[in-house]
Amino acid sequence: MTDAAPVRATAVAGPEFFDRARRRLSLDVPPALRDLTAQAVRGDLDLDPETWKKAGVTASRPAAVLVPVVDRPTPTVILTQRTADLSSHAGQIAFPGGKIDRADETPVEAALREAEEEIGLAPALVEPLGYLDLYLTFSGFRILPTVGLVKPDYALALNRSEVAEAFEVPLDFLMTAENHRRKSRDWNGIVRHYYEIPYLDRNIWGVTAGILRNLYERIYRE
16 A cells, blocks of 8 residues: 555445445355354454464454445545543544444344444434455454445434544545555564554544455455
């Protein structure tokens, strides 16, 4: 990836994006969500077994996030900024989501529940379109992202103990590969590779940027 200035894409038309998502994604739950021996394809360390082994990390906790795409003439994605006093990932930009509870019948249900709890997004306003690839994280989670079509007349009520702000980013900006910067940093002697997507005065990076990159690959890469 390049570190050049961000490039804005040609506008992504809503019908085209949502049609592609319906064709290319499904709501079949991958076995690897709970089966640690099943193959997964995405993660913080690109699923390099040797690097995971060196790090002493096992991603074993099923989780779900919602990738909320607002159905506007030029679609947008709702993102959140976590509060600064959280014990983990404080202040970072994220999707609404969290661990899958026993009461959740499906990962979709978990993602919708978490979105309602965190930002007050009513499940009735979201049409689930399908899952992205399972994403394993350095913090031990096995995240299954749900892409959802959000009606544009939504209203939010933020849980201020978790979410400082919710905002929209143009989908065409996020789906421009030139805006996906590949970075690396040292973590306890291990080189970690990750994506970042700077947008205005915000920096979308880590798991959130990795999931957005996967969305680009699943929807637009031929």
